[in-house]
Amino acid sequence: MDREKYQKMMRGAGQLDYEIYLNTEALLACQKKPEDLCNPDELQFMIVHQIEELWMKLMATTLLDIDDEMKARNSFKVLTLFRRVHICQEMMTSQLALLETMSPKDYQQIRILLGNGSGQESPGFRVLLKMPEDLWATYDAVYLSGDSRTLEQIYDTEYNHDDAYMVAEALAEFDEQFQKFRNAHMQLIYRSIGVAANSLKGRPVEILNAGLRQKFFPDLWSVRAEMTDRWGGTYGKTRDKLESKPDA
Numbered sequence: 001m002d003r004e005k006y007q008k009m010m011r012g013a014g015q016l017d018y019e020i021y022l023n024t025e026a027l028l029a030c031q032k033k034p035e036d037l038c039n040p041d042e043l044q045f046m047i048v049h050q051i052e053e054l055w056m057k058l059m060a061t062t063l064l065d066i067d068d069e070m071k072a073r074n075s076f077k078v079l080t081l082f083r084r085v086h087i088c089q090e091m092m093t094s095q096l097a098l099l100e101t102m103s104p105k106d107y108q109q110i111r112i113l114l115g116n117g118s119g120q121e122s123p124g125f126r127v128l129l130k131m132p133e134d135l136w137a138t139y140d141a142v143y144l145s146g147d148s149r150t151l152e153q154i155y156d157t158e159y160n161h162d163d164a165y166m167v168a169e170a171l172a173e174f175d176e177q178f179q180k181f182r183n184a185h186m187q188l189i190y191r192s193i194g195v196a197a198n199s200l201k202g203r204p205v206e207i208l209n210a211g212l213r214q215k216f217f218p219d220l221w222s223v224r225a226e227m228t229d230r231w232g233g234t235y236g237k238t239r240d241k242l243e244s245k246p247d248a
C-alpha cells in the first residue's frame with residue numbers, strides 16, 4: 001500500500017464541517033508524526049494514554065454535574081450521570097488490554113523516551129483522586145445527616161431500595177471500578193516491565209499497592225461488614241450442618 005498517501009488521508013484537510021466542529025486537524029496532530037515514532041507501537045501507546053485522559057476529563061466534568069444534582073436531590077438524574085461515569089471507567093479498564101499487544105522490548109524502546117514521567121502526574125487521575133471527598137460530603141449533607149438517616153438504616157433496618165440506597169450504590173460502584181482500573185493497570189505493568197521493576201521515578205512499582213487498597217467511601221464498605229457481623233449471630237462459630245430431606 002502507498003503509506004504516504006494513506007497517512008495524508010488520515011490527517012484529512014480540516015476543511016469539512018465535521019472536521020471543523022471536532023477540530024480534527026488539532027486532534028490528529030496530538031500524536032508524533034509517523035517518521036518521529038521510535039517504533040510502530042509508540043502510536044498506540046500515545047493514543048491509549050490520550051484517550052484515557054479524555055475519558056477522565058469527561059468523568060470529572062460529569063462528577064461536577066452529579067454533585068449539583070445530588071444537592072438538588074435529583075436522584076434519577078444522579079443515577080443516569082453515574083451510569084455514564086461507570087461506563088467510562090469500564091472502558092478505561094478494558095482499553096488497557098490494547099497495550100498488552102505491545103512486546104516488552106517495544107515498550108523498553110518507548111520507555112527510554114518518557115524521561116521521569118509517571119501516570120501519577122496525569123491531570124485527569126489527580127482530579128479524580130480529589131473529587132470523591134467532596135462527593136461524600138454532599139451525599140452526607142443531602143441523604144444522611146440532611147435527612148436524619150444513617151447508612152445502617154438505609155442498608156438494613158429501614159432498607160427499602162430507595163434513592164438514598166441507589167445513590168450510595170452508585171458511589172460504591174465508582175469506588176469498585178476505580179479499583180478494577182488500578183488492578184488491571186498493575187497487571188499491565190507486570191506484563192510490560194515485570195513484577196519487581198522500578199518506575200521511571202526510581203521507585204519500586206510495588207508502591208502502587210497502597211492505591212490498590214484505597215477506598216474512597218470507607219463507610220459504604222464498613223456498613224456491609226457491620227451487617228455481616230450483626231446478621232451472623234454465629235459468626236466465627238461452626239454452625240449445625242444442614243439436614244438433607246429424606247427421599248420422597
Ligand code: HEM
Nearest residue numbers: 048049052099118119120122125189192199201203205211
Ligand atoms: C505499558 C503500559 C504502562 C506501564 C508500563 C505503566 C507503568 C506505570 C508505573 C511504573 C507507574 C508508577 C509510577 C510512579 O512510581 O510514579 C504508573 C502509574 C500510573 N499509571 Fe501507568 N503504565 C502504563 C500505562 C498506563 C496507562 C495506559 C494509563 C492510563 C491512564 C496509566 C495511568 C497511570 C496512573 C493513573 C498511574 C498512577 C496510579 C496510582 O497512583 O495508583 N498507565 N504506571
